[in-house]
Amino acid sequence: MSLDAEAITDRRRLRRKLVFWRVAAFLILAAALVSGLVALGGGFNAERNSPHIARLPVEGVILEDRDQLKLIREMGEDKNVAGVIISINSPGGSTTGGEALYQALRELSAKKPVVSEIRTVGASAGYMVALAGDHIVARYNSITGSIGVLFQFGNAEKLMDMVGVKMDAVKSAPMKAEPDFYSSPSEETRDMLALLVGDSYDWFVKLVTERRKLTPEEARAVADGSIVTGFRAQERKLVDAIGGEDAAIAWLEKEKGVAKDLPVVTWKVPEEQSGLPFSARISQGIGEGAAKALIEGVSEAKGLISPSLTLDGLVSVWHAPGGVPGGQEQGSGE
Structure with a gap:
């Protein structure tokens, strides 16, 4: 009897081990399959597998971002994208970064209806990006304008x-x-330097003239580097309507025939997953975080570091001390 009881106990123990390892193997396989989908598909997102309106966030300082440009090309090729909202909250950035993004979005607009929404701020190169849309909406108190180029x-x-x-x-x-x-x-x-800035400024003004259907004289009058509210921008014909994302969606439905009640899905470049070991990625993240905290801390405390100082080449950017919109105007369009 004692031996039979021990044998039964051993079999039960073995059975539990087998169940554990089978479950563990299944979970590992599932994780590997999901990772493979992410690696091959540029990020698995079930919401993108049905018709929707794509929201493209353009936030912070604008630089040339090849991954973002690739994402925009993918939008144009995706049959489930019925329309695109460029959701802008940016004080601007490098002129070439704005140019590259503008060109990519204009190519996208040949395939999909595109509307621009200026949120808190869409100034300088941020406004340049807004010009890529076939319709521009802004909040009454959005900050926009600052049309110009700076080399400092x-x-x-x-x-x-x-x-x-x-x-x-x-x-x-x-x-x-x-x-x-x-x-x-x-x-x-x-x-x-004046020639360099002048060439870029003329190019920027030409975009405003063409995209906003202004005369060259009207375009230069509004391209004086000043910032304005969304309300004043509408008066100057820089934006088409006052409102937020709802107004952008309504335009897509009314003017472009986009189906009503489609979900709005954010398309965003996934955070970079480097091939570094886990411990090295942690160290990298800590280093980047410390550097960011140091720069922001000095800027907040003393106003010594301008975000535009970290940009190379010609700059089309409006910014306030510490990067907070609504403060004293600095360094735009001069």
Whole structure:
């Protein structure tokens, strides 16, 4: 009897182990399949598998983002996308970043109806992106405008004199590597920069002229670098209507025949999953977070760091101290 009881107990114990490992194997296989779908499909999203309106968030500083441009191309090829809302909350960014995004969205508009919604702020390159839509809506108190281009640079010449540091250089030509941070710019340097800014500004104004159906004179009158509310922007013909996402959806339904009551699904570039080991990704995240906290902390406390200083090349950006819209206007359209 004792041996039979022990045998039964052993069999039960073995059965429990087998059940555990079968369940574990099933869960591992399921996780692998989901990971494969994410890797192959650019992110699994069941909501995208039926007809919907795609919402494309354009937020923060605008830079050239190849993953975002790829996502926009995928929107154009997806038969389930009935229309697109460009949801903008951005003070602007690099001129080339805005240009690349604008061109990609104009190509998308040849395949899908596209409407722009300016939320809290859509200024400078943010407004440039809004121009890609065939209809623009903004809240009454949205911040928009700031049509213009900026090239800014620092000069530490006096500081270096105070600490007794002198910089020198041998150049292949006088205009090479101008302007620098250790000497005052020459008139020739200023003329070069003025030409650079002027070319980009003319291009921006031409977009406004064409997309908003203004005369060149009307476009230049509103392209003075100033920011305005959505209400004033409508008066200046920079936006078409006052409202939020509901107004954008209503336009898609009325003017483009998009089916009523379709869900709005956010299309967003998945956060990058690098091939680094888990511990290395944690270290990377901590480092990025610490750097961001340091920059934001200094900016909030002393107003020493401008977000536009982290941008290379020509900048089309409106920003307030600490990056909070509605503060004192700085560095736009000059």
